Amino acid sequence: MSFLERLFSPDSIALIGASKDETKLGGIILRNLLQFKGRVYPVNPKYREIMGLKAYPSSADVPGKCDLVIIMRPAPEVPAILHGLQGRTRCAVIMSSGFAETGQIGLQEEVKKISAGSGIRILGPNCMGIYNPSQRLDTFFLPRERLKRPGRGNVGIVSQSGAILSCLLGAAASSRTGVSKVVGYGNAMDIDESELYEYLAEDEDTEVVVSYIESVADGRRFLEKARILSEKKALLILKAGKGESGQAAAFSHTGRLAGRYEVFHSLLRRFNISEAMDFDGLMDATKALSYQRPGRGNRVCIITNGGGSGVLAADECMSQGLEVTSLPGPSKEKLGRVFPLYYGINNPVDLTAQVKDDDYATALEELKGDYDGFLIIVLPNVMGITEGLAEKLMASRKYLSKPLVCHIAEGGITARLTRLVERTRIPVYSSPERAVRALKALLG
Amino acid sequence: MSFLERLFSPDSIALIGASKDETKLGGIILRNLLQFKGRVYPVNPKYREIMGLKAYPSSADVPGKCDLVIIMRPAPEVPAILHGLQGRTRCAVIMSSGFAETGQIGLQEEVKKISAGSGIRILGPNCMGIYNPSQRLDTFFLPRERLKRPGRGNVGIVSQSGAILSCLLGAAASSRTGVSKVVGYGNAMDIDESELYEYLAEDEDTEVVVSYIESVADGRRFLEKARILSEKKALLILKAGKGESGQAAAFSHTGRLAGRYEVFHSLLRRFNISEAMDFDGLMDATKALSYQRPGRGNRVCIITNGGGSGVLAADECMSQGLEVTSLPGPSKEKLGRVFPLYYGINNPVDLTAQVKDDDYATALEELKGDYDGFLIIVLPNVMGITEGLAEKLMASRKYLSKPLVCHIAEGGITARLTRLVERTRIPVYSSPERAVRALKALLG
Numbered sequence: 001m002s003f004l005e006r007l008f009s010p011d012s013i014a015l016i017g018a019s020k021d022e023t024k025l026g027g028i029i030l031r032n033l034l035q036f037k038g039r040v041y042p043v044n045p046k047y048r049e050i051m052g053l054k055a056y057p058s059s060a061d062v063p064g065k066c067d068l069v070i071i072m073r074p075a076p077e078v079p080a081i082l083h084g085l086q087g088r089t090r091c092a093v094i095m096s097s098g099f100a101e102t103g104q105i106g107l108q109e110e111v112k113k114i115s116a117g118s119g120i121r122i123l124g125p126n127c128m129g130i131y132n133p134s135q136r137l138d139t140f141f142l143p144r145e146r147l148k149r150p151g152r153g154n155v156g157i158v159s160q161s162g163a164i165l166s167c168l169l170g171a172a173a174s175s176r177t178g179v180s181k182v183v184g185y186g187n188a189m190d191i192d193e194s195e196l197y198e199y200l201a202e203d204e205d206t207e208v209v210v211s212y213i214e215s216v217a218d219g220r221r222f223l224e225k226a227r228i229l230s231e232k233k234a235l236l237i238l239k240a241g242k243g244e245s246g247q248a249a250a251f252s253h254t255g256r257l258a259g260r261y262e263v264f265h266s267l268l269r270r271f272n273i274s275e276a277m278d279f280d281g282l283m284d285a286t287k288a289l290s291y292q293r294p295g296r297g298n299r300v301c302i303i304t305n306g307g308g309s310g311v312l313a314a315d316e317c318m319s320q321g322l323e324v325t326s327l328p329g330p331s332k333e334k335l336g337r338v339f340p341l342y343y344g345i346n347n348p349v350d351l352t353a354q355v356k357d358d359d360y361a362t363a364l365e366e367l368k369g370d371y372d373g374f375l376i377i378v379l380p381n382v383m384g385i386t387e388g389l390a391e392k393l394m395a396s397r398k399y400l401s402k403p404l405v406c407h408i409a410e411g412g413i414t415a416r417l418t419r420l421v422e423r424t425r426i427p428v429y430s431s432p433e434r435a436v437r438a439l440k441a442l443l444g
Numbered sequence: 445m446s447f448l449e450r451l452f453s454p455d456s457i458a459l460i461g462a463s464k465d466e467t468k469l470g471g472i473i474l475r476n477l478l479q480f481k482g483r484v485y486p487v488n489p490k491y492r493e494i495m496g497l498k499a500y501p502s503s504a505d506v507p508g509k510c511d512l513v514i515i516m517r518p519a520p521e522v523p524a525i526l527h528g529l530q531g532r533t534r535c536a537v538i539m540s541s542g543f544a545e546t547g548q549i550g551l552q553e554e555v556k557k558i559s560a561g562s563g564i565r566i567l568g569p570n571c572m573g574i575y576n577p578s579q580r581l582d583t584f585f586l587p588r589e590r591l592k593r594p595g596r597g598n599v600g601i602v603s604q605s606g607a608i609l610s611c612l613l614g615a616a617a618s619s620r621t622g623v624s625k626v627v628g629y630g631n632a633m634d635i636d637e638s639e640l641y642e643y644l645a646e647d648e649d650t651e652v653v654v655s656y657i658e659s660v661a662d663g664r665r666f667l668e669k670a671r672i673l674s675e676k677k678a679l680l681i682l683k684a685g686k687g688e689s690g691q692a693a694a695f696s697h698t699g700r701l702a703g704r705y706e707v708f709h710s711l712l713r714r715f716n717i718s719e720a721m722d723f724d725g726l727m728d729a730t731k732a733l734s735y736q737r738p739g740r741g742n743r744v745c746i747i748t749n750g751g752g753s754g755v756l757a758a759d760e761c762m763s764q765g766l767e768v769t770s771l772p773g774p775s776k777e778k779l780g781r782v783f784p785l786y787y788g789i790n791n792p793v794d795l796t797a798q799v800k801d802d803d804y805a806t807a808l809e810e811l812k813g814d815y816d817g818f819l820i821i822v823l824p825n826v827m828g829i830t831e832g833l834a835e836k837l838m839a840s841r842k843y844l845s846k847p848l849v850c851h852i853a854e855g856g857i858t859a860r861l862t863r864l865v866e867r868t869r870i871p872v873y874s875s876p877e878r879a880v881r882a883l884k885a886l887l888g
Contacts, residue, residue: 023827025797097796098786101751141797146856147825162797163750163853166825170854214755240755243762249746249755249792278877279756302693306607307545311658311684311693312723318687342542348693352541353469353585353606381591381610383467409607410614412590433722 003121004191004199007091008132008181010067011038014059014089016081017072018042020050025095025141026072032138041066059084068093070129070139075099078125079110086118093139094125100187101126112189127186128162131169133179134205140184142166153178154207155290156200158193160185161240164212164279171283176422177290180205192217197225201232208234208289210282214241216264223267230273234289236441237275238282239264274441284427284434285441288405291425294442295403297372298322302348303363304377305355305385309409309432310348313375316436322373322443324348331366338362348377356384361392364400373403373439377432380411387413390420397424403442407435447565448635448643451535452576452625454511455482458503458533460525461516462486464494469539469585470516476582485510503528512537514573514583519543522569523554530562537583538569544631545570556633571630572606575613577623578649584628586610597622598651599734600644602637604629605684608656608723615727620866621734624649636661641669645676652678652733654726658685660708667711674717678733680885681719682726683708718885728871728878729885732849735869738886739847741816742766746792747807748821749799749829753853754792757819757876764884768792772814779810792821800828805836808844817847817883821876824855831857834864841868847886851879 019026045057075098099108129139150172159165165184216222241247242261276282304310344350429435463470489501519542543552573583577596594616603609609628660666685691686705720726748754788794873879
């Protein structure tokens, strides 16, 4: 079992800095660790028992070796703690902040030396740690009632920032996107994005990797690992610290220089690695790639019951390099026979306010062979749209294996309809443009 | 009283094509008209009474003149209906589709001639009509349980597309943005965006105007009216039909040519008229401008409890031409004394996961004089953030009259906290980038 395999699926965990107080970070982490499948050893000299678990005065008192040690103590104590762990673990997660990111570069260097000397690999410092739902492993210092965790799924998340990690988790949970392995690696003193990419490239549970990056220490290695990963899985990168202000902010955040964004951007392009342009773009593409297999081609068919929404979608297709080509003659003729006169039998197909649920399926089935990807636009404010639409769309998944995304506008039944449609693994978006950009992610 | 004044605030309305059936368009409209402050005359020869109102066999039977006649009958019947209205009304809303947008250009021309000959001004055809909450006037054929209407406020909406109009209303309602006068003008055969701009420029209830446009018939007149309006109020335009596909879609939607977008775009720029780039951008800016007064300058202060979110916001500031300038020395020193060592006393101010509600107010009060606009970023997943934050931010509105927007990330208390913060007229956005773009709208 590889070292990172062990990090994501340990048998036993010690938490140094465990607390009884559930409002303190060491208490929140311990409470989250109570769910963990394996053994948990809280370490705190003040108590003999915490949250029903036997507590240990120091790491030296923990029986046997630990696969993983989590350190949640003030930064200046960390070197001594690491010394004490020598020979007792292969891996420590240093969650504490107060290292290079606050100017304490010497302290971080000291920790790095101890790590190299002792062979203890380090995640962090200044990081969020690990979430692996298949092991019920959750090292985050965020209470679950404050941040809902996404369920099991095929998305791996690799984030330098803990804040963005929490935002990604929140967005994944609310968009019904399940995760495989999640890691916040903070200052990346030892384990970095490149090593994590290498691991996730081989991880069976992971089909999509989302990566938030502020800075990269070894650009050549990063590109190599990113390229290999993106050949095997869908890889989506959000690079922050693009301009002067962002770079300054990134430096004081993780203590590493961000480098020139233009270079980073053009290298990603050259190697055909997908880059998201903002947070919403990242999560929208992630949901699409998590729900569906990518396809090929750039011809898009738009089926809508709102004319203006179809126009906005067609505009966005153009700016994304997708083509909204005319309906082929025979299909146009056939749809003209089955649909009322006042429907717009073009691309976008305009089913108007007189739409019925069935019409979407009729159009999809007729046009399934003519396009590379499909966008369904639903304005659920008219009587003809019901929750039954989800079933009609689900049925279409049987004869249509091409990318299909959906925009459902705000309305009385939107939340319920969205839930039902997403159950069929058709991703739903709140604006026509976001839906088109997600479709673009599926069409490569 | 001007003719458009009468259109938005009529005393009496006749509905030709009123229906008993609440699933039919003529039934839905009538049900919505039941709320109206003035008199309503349903016209339908089949009934003597509909929904508790006396029904009339034809418009000729309606007692006295009508300020407004709504026509919801098949397109081919419209010319005869209009002839019958001669001398009985000054204004008709033709909601029916089946005119120029479906190729029936001759029919539309015929209607135009009758209108010119009879002096009856026409809104539409192929349009949604009017919503004026102060008169409880609502001519839309969308049931209220399907589409919640926004309450009274300062935003006027002028939309060529009924679909987009319904999306704008839905988004306004869900973002607590109130409206003054709302109009969907469809094919713009007679009353067009320019005339509506002229009216809204003088309308006391309207401070912000949102306009969705696919095509403009008289470009010179449009620019003149848009310029005058934008000098008096905040005007936001979303232009659809930008490229070939979008233009084709727009033509089959409202039967007018969209024209070259590049020309449109550069003219708006020249006259300093704001253009939204997509639907979300339009609604985000609208909320900001509806909630707060615009300011001047481009120096932005970001106060966050999540480092990565601050970096993304700083990046977006750069790409929007906003400057995230360093904290002035004295402020930095003072905040350094009151905040813990591990807070990042830079711009962005990083209050870290150890944040307390109070910290935002402390930073805001100290920095209020140093910047032109403020962005508050809240990751509500840590224990130190409570619903009490809304009160702290509200207090800040007393000493801070500059633009202030907020990004609150996904989390357990997000919905409640957002509602409380927006009650204080601080607009809240779901991503750092969207919040920055909204702040940009406030800083002109």
